């Protein structure tokens with residue numbers, strides 16, 4: 090069984106949908122208040138994948154995701170001065186996975202876990218106020234970058250998902266950082282137009298993001314985040330146009346596009362665990 094830990098608290102508000110997505114994908118999902126992790130009652134190391142849901146953590150004060158990211162980076166969780174970021178670094182080094190959606194993506198970016206080109210977890214890019222100057226709540230089409238190799242997006246070309254955010258515009262500070270992101274395919278998801286090609290035209294690109302980027306992965310492919318909400322499109326009936334689509338194609342799948350991402354990562358971890366489990370058992374016997 091794949092075990093997903095979903096954090097909540099401090100204004101996070103999409104944890105139930107996140108958990109539903111994992112359960113539909115066949116994993117066990119546990120929702121835990123961040124304080125339970127910070128106070129040592131729950132260890133992230135007992136899980137396969139750590140998840141940061143969307144919402145308005147700390148009321149978006151100081152910028153979306155900033156306060157939560159600082160809590161993970163600076164709050165010392167014991168006499169040894171260890172922070173949750175130290176644990177997350179270890180978690181990733183152990184080959185495990187981290188997933189952030191919307192506000193969760195903002196946390197991973199402000200923390201420096203995405204894109205983490207340098208590998209030393211310092212912030213390299215940022216997410217800020219939408220170019221439209223307002224909160225955007227609409228459906229978008231995303232295109233998967235064929236150069237990207239993250240298991241989260243395996244076998245997906247395009248998907249439709251809703252966005253709902255005020256601070257989703259990716260800003261890349263310099264040409265060298267942009268080149269590094271592009272050459273490694275870390276810009277794994279772009280906003281696309283009707284023809285499926287990347288676009289900077291509003292509202293297809295709802296926020297004016299650099300590289301028309303809707304999502305990033307780190308160089309290992311284990312850390313993934315995106316502004317849109319795949320956990321809000323788990324059933325075909327979540328789509329605003331479901332009735333017409335069903336009339337046109339009554340045999341179409343009743344699954345929403347967003348579920349594919351969860352099925353992908355759950356299947357990947359399940360397969361990885363079956364391959365590594367015998368080796369671990371053997372090591373424990375010796």
Ligand SMILES: NC(=O)CC[C@H](N)C(=O)O
Pocket residue numbers: 142143144145146149153190191192193253254255256257
């Ligand atoms: N839906 C969300 O997670 C919103 C993210 C963030 N609070 C913003 O408005 O940008």
